[in-house]
Amino acid sequence: IVPIMLSCVIGTAVCRHFKKESLDTVELAKAGINLEAGKERNIMKSIRVGDVMIKKPETIPEHMTLGQFADFIASTRHTNFPLVNSKQEMTGIISVQDFMGVVFEKDLMDLIVVKELATLDVITVTADDDLDTAMKKIGYRNIEQLPV
Structure with missing residues (x-):
């Protein structure tokens, strides 16, 4: 189990290095919503x-x-x-x-x-x-x- 966990962690780290968005956040990024900017800033951008x-x-x-x-x-x-x-x-x-x-x-x-x-x-x-x-x-x- 430890080798599988280690390979998952390494794979995730490599993926995040090359692509900031995950499968869950890629659609939000395409819509112009920046999750790292914070809720307040995204609200300001929408008004x-x-x-x-x-x-x-x-x-x-x-x-x-x-x-x-x-x-x-x-x-x-x-x-x-x-x-x-x-x-x-x-x-x-x-x-x-x-x-x-x-x-x-x-x-x-x-x-x-x-x-x-x-x-x-x-x-x-x-x-x-x-x-x-x-x-x-x-x-x-x-x-x-x-x-x-």
């Missing part, structure tokens, strides 16, 4: 961004002054806002953190527009992307939200 995104985010006109922005953020729970131009096209993102650097400069509140403080090079995702892709992009720049 589309369009299914969980905020459909109508609060937007800020790019010509809004800092004083107007200060009044606006006092009445909202969000911390990041897409900037839009007169055609309602996104031109950047402004966050409360961007604003905090000048919040005590009262002389500038009516002189500076939010576009001057905003991030104009914005990373985006599409509604068809999966959440795993979105999370990688969020981790890449250490940001809290992604525009779709």
